[in-house]
Each structure stands twice: as structure tokens, then as C-alpha cells.
Amino acid sequence: MDRPESRCPPPGSLRLVLTCLLILTAVLMYPVLRTFSLWLHSSLTGIYVSGSYSIVFVNCPNEQIARDIARAILDKKMASSVNILPKTSSLYFWKGEIEEGIEVSLVGASF
Template sequence: MAGEILVVFTTWPDIEMARVAAHQLVEEKLAACGNIVPGVESIYRWQGKIETSAEVLVIFKTTAARYPALEARIRELHSYEVPEIIALPIAAGLVGYLSWVKDSCS
């Protein structure tokens, strides 16, 4: 079951957008939960320049089956031209928690 569950990282421009998106994605059963981590400072290259931005990180837990719909919905909700959406498979985890994620996304 571990390989069926993904952790998805996204960054958002502010806490309110992050909260609205997390609430909506959980409500739509595209994610079991979203952990909001405020106060992220991002340093990155964009259009040939080094940029620094204050952002909010959201860590979603979802299933591999729901990932395509989750990604599409994040893109709809997001204000960035190219939002960070990175999914990593879970190699191992508490079976009860992984089952909860799977059930919550069904």
C-alpha cells in the first residue's frame, strides 16, 4: 500500500490562498490532508534573474490514483504561471495512517 500513497509539495504566495486551496482539495477528496507551513523563504531563478519570495508551503497526502486530478485542480486554484507541484512516493509508513489517506481520497 505504501507505493500507492504520495506526498505532494506546493508553495503558495500567502497563507489565505494556501488555506483556501487546502480546504477545497480536502473537501473534494483529492487529498486526505494538507499541512500548511507558513514562513518559507524561497530563493530561485525565474526568467533569468535570482528572486527571493516569502511563501507558504503546503504538504498534501494523496493517492497515486487521485494525483492527476489533484495536480489539475492545484493549477486551477493557483495564481503562479508555473506553480511548484512535486509528488514523492511513500516508501513505508504506518499502515493505519496510509489506509486513512487511501480511504479519505476515495
């Protein structure tokens, strides 16, 4: 007949298993935790963190307003570059009706 202690794992093996599970969880969660920590740091400090990427598309009524917005964004270092794309055809809802117009598009990128 087997002794009860012969069916138990050797001392310390549970600690090893838990340590391996903790390390595996940390490795698998690293991308999520890194993204969350970069977002949290940027939100709290208002400082852009290298390694986070953003692309923003903005439509403007004319080129002068697009240039003003682009300069303001670059002056505040909210983007590393802004492209002004002339004459974008836009369709949109305005007061319950579909409208069509020509606008200027800004594409801003942060790296």
C-alpha cells in the same frame, strides 16, 4: 549404446517446468503489476485507490491562498490531509534572474 528416447525428459516434465516458470514470473512481477493496475484504475476512473501513496509540496504566495487551495483539495478528496507551513524562504529563477521571497508551503498526503 543409449537409446535416443532415454535422453529425452519424461513426458509432462516440460509442462511442469513451464508451469513453475510461469508461477515464479507471476510472483516476482506482482508488485509491478499491482502498482501499474492501481495507477491505471486511478487514471481512468479519477477515483483514489487505497494502497497508493502520494505526497505533494506546493508553495503559495500567502496563507489565505494556501488555505483556499487546501480546502479545495480536501473537498474533492484529493488528499487525506494538508499541512500549512508558514513563512518558507524560497529562492527561484524568474525571468532569468534569481529571486528570493517568503512563501507559505502546503504539504498534502494521500494514503
